[in-house]
Amino acid sequence: MDSMEIDDNIYMKNLTMEGLISQDFQTRKQPSRCVTACLGLLCAALLAGNLGQIIYYETISRPVSADPTQANYSTLTQGDQLQSSCDALNAERKQLEARLSDLTKEKDQLQQSYSSSTTERDEFKATFNDLKNERDQLQASYNTLKQESDQLHTSYNEMQRNFEGLKTNQNNLTASNDQLQTNYSNLKREKDKLQILCITLITNRDLLQRNYSLLKKSKDQLERNYNTLSISKNHLETSYNSLWKDKEQLQSLYKNLRGEKEQLQTNYSSLAADRDQLEKKIDKVRGKPCQTGWRKFDISCYFVSAVKKNWTLGRQDCFTKGADLVVVDSRDEQGFINALLQSGQNAWIGLTDILQEGTWMWVDGTPVTTTYWQPGQPNSFSGNQDCGEIVPKSSGVGEWNDDGCFAEQIWICEK
Missing domain, CATH: 1.10.287 (Helix Hairpins)
Incomplete structure (x- = not known):
């Protein structure tokens, strides 16, 4: 107890x-x-x-x-x-x-x-x-x-660092965007100046052309009066030589002005192309969503046609959609467009050597650096194959082939 x-x-x-x-x-x-x-x-x-x-x-x-x-x-x-x-x-x-x-x-x-x-x-x-x-x-x-x-705290710190890195990248992209906008504004002002200068040169050219016509008429009149005005021969010869020199100077000036005009026109075309490329890049950088029926890859949108046309008509259809035939910039892009096609479904791409046989260029004017030609291609069969097409493959990233631009098949647009 x-x-x-x-x-x-x-x-x-x-x-x-x-x-x-x-x-x-x-x-x-x-x-x-x-x-x-x-x-x-x-x-x-x-x-x-x-x-x-x-x-x-x-x-x-x-x-x-x-x-x-x-x-x-x-x-x-x-x-x-x-x-x-x-x-x-x-x-x-x-x-x-x-x-x-x-x-x-x-x-x-x-x-x-x-x-x-x-x-x-x-x-x-x-x-x-x-x-x-x-x-x-x-x-x-x-x-x-x-x-x-503790693990969540560690993950939070890591996410905080990633967020700061993304914020830094955003600031850098914003600064780059501002710089591009500034460059675009400068180019636009320069383009306006060049347009004004071009108009001025055209006006001067027309004036010189009228002067030249008048001088030519005067010369003809002097030639007709040459035989009848023998007393004034020396004087007329002197005047004629003077006028001839003036004409030569005017012709030289006209040639120079014409060359300058052509150079300005070339520069204007180059600047316009650069402006269009910059506008496209700005639109891509801003991340606009793709339209219905378009596929997104990286910063571009892609459209595969449902009908078949020749290379020129296919490109015109891309123009109506605000795009152009696809330009392949990387192996990843090549693999992406290869995946858009079915087996045996060849499609036109923005590749051609129409300007110079054997020199293949993209439709945006850039040269071809990395190629995916099939073995033995391009061969320009019968000398009439100036447009490029992609041949899809079930494995790999697909291959290229040159074909006649008149052939009808589907095409791929990019914008």
Whole structure:
């Protein structure tokens, strides 16, 4: 019993330290000691009652004395005393029995309370073990969450660095865009100046042409009057030589102006082409979405026709769509347009040597540097194959072939 009480006290102490129950629960075991003391007192009272009954029976059973009167009187006196004692003992016994009954009931109640407390203790102990296990699980979950939090923090820092890098790239692209816009504005102003200069030169050219015509008429008139004006021959010859020199100077000036005009026209065409390319690049850099039916790759949009036409008509169709036949700039682009076609479905591309046989150029004027010709191509069969086409392949990036520009097949536009 003592060892059990010690273990219970230790357990109650542990529960108290865990904050589950209070110290008042330990006092529930004290009534059991009171019941033990009361039962001891009741046994002592019953023993005293038994001793009183023994003395009573021994007194009655003693032999009668020689004097009957004295003996009867003594017997009656003793009997009255014993009766009184017996009544008192019986009353006390009844009280003790009632007290014993109450104590028994109290003991049973205490026993039930003890059993209930023991059950409650076991439940608290099980609950404590469950809470301890739950605490361990929560600790493990906390450690896991802490590791995940550290990983997320590391990922956040990495994303922050990437964001700063993207922001720097955006700033650089914005600065490049501003620079291109400035260059475009400068080129536009220069173009306007060149247009004004060109108009001025044309006006001067027309004036010189009229002057030249007048001089020529004067020369003819002088030639007709040469025979009739022999007196003024020397003067006319001098005038004629002077006019001839002026004419030669005017012709030289006219040739120079014409050369300058052609040079300006060439420069204007070059600037216009550069302007168009810059506008296309600006539109591509701004990332405009592709129209319906067009496919996106890198910064360009591609369109595969559904009908077949010759190379020239196919290119004109691209013009109507604000585009031109595709110009292949990289192996990735070659692989992309190869994937747009089905097997056996050749398509026109922006490749030609119409301007000079054997010198292949792209439609935007750039020379061909990287090629994907089929073996033995281009061969300009019968000397009449001046347009390039792509031959799709299931593996690789496809190949090129030269064909007659009059052949009808599908084409690929790029813008």
